[in-house]
Amino acid sequence: MNSNPPIENFGEIKLINLIEELVLKKTGKGLIRDDAFFFKLKEEYSDQLMILNSDMLVSTTDVPSQMSFYQIGRKSVIINMSDLIVKSVRPKGIIISLGLPRLFRKKNFIEVISGIIDCCVEFNLDYIGGDINETKELIINPTVFGFKHPSAILYRKGIKSGDILCSNKRFGLTGVGFDILLNRKSDNKYFENYKRSIRSVLEPEISEVEAFILSEKKIIVSSIDSSDGLSKSLRDLLISNPNLGFEIFFNDDLIDSEVFQYIEDFSVPLEDIVLNGGEEYSHLFVIDPKDFIEAQNEIKAKGGQFFRIGKVISEEKIYILKDGKVSVAKNYGFEHFMK
16 A cells, blocks of 8 residues: 555545644644634734735745755745734734645645644644645645734835844845755755755744834834845835935845855855845844934844844945945846746
8 A cells, every 4th residue: 555645546625634634733723614714803903904925835936856845834834924024913824725736745745734834833823724726836825914003013114314224134044055955966965064054945934023122112114024135125125215225234244154155165156145045034124323222232132133234325226335345236136037
């Protein structure tokens, strides 16, 4: 008997039953069986907005071959949570639609669902339900939602010249990780010095600390999730804040030490690795200089971190300041459908 049959041997109903069993086992809660899904609104949400995000994960464009199916499931949740968290919105529930190839194996299916559920448990997300359909490749399309009073949400607008650009992570690790996983065909054991870079792609981490403190302390910021590369995220901020630009400081506050070692070992362009790596899921935010010390002290006191990586200027360009020289950032990160 085949212990790992393709899911075509089961059919949609049995797969849904399997998801329900896993959810119940790991969370103690059952899925809702109805034509729609229901989330009971507590009285505390009565004056709040519902904030939603839906980012699709597609295996051919988003999944390096080295990722396990468990990591794929987990990452599909992380990429959606990140966009809510940088708005200072705590995700409360998730609905997931799955596209599955007919010959997808049962064990791989269980790994994907386990990665999804374990991530939900880690961040106290209610897995409410979803849909399953047959597709040519693995597709995971979560929708995550949460609630927040409009006055406490961190929006993209609000930047002015002279403001400070900050990030809660240094950049470049995912750029290195993708270069290794996609372009270096050697076994990963040959890249022992770059474990953090590889892990940043396969098992991304997000921090809730910084956004919630900034919101709680009413420190006015412009805020965005960096997922398509630093340069594109900065460009997206400027779309919401016209007639402005950035100066980016290419130094140790912006760039992880592992990145400097990698470009020395393999002679790859530093700017491309740092600006266009993508999938950092870091929190980029802009604050008034008068609030910088308070923000720094409050965030560090709660175990968070952030780095000063640039400043806002009154010219519509993104400049790189490196080794006493100034250049213009020309590339703007990953974009679907572009060659």
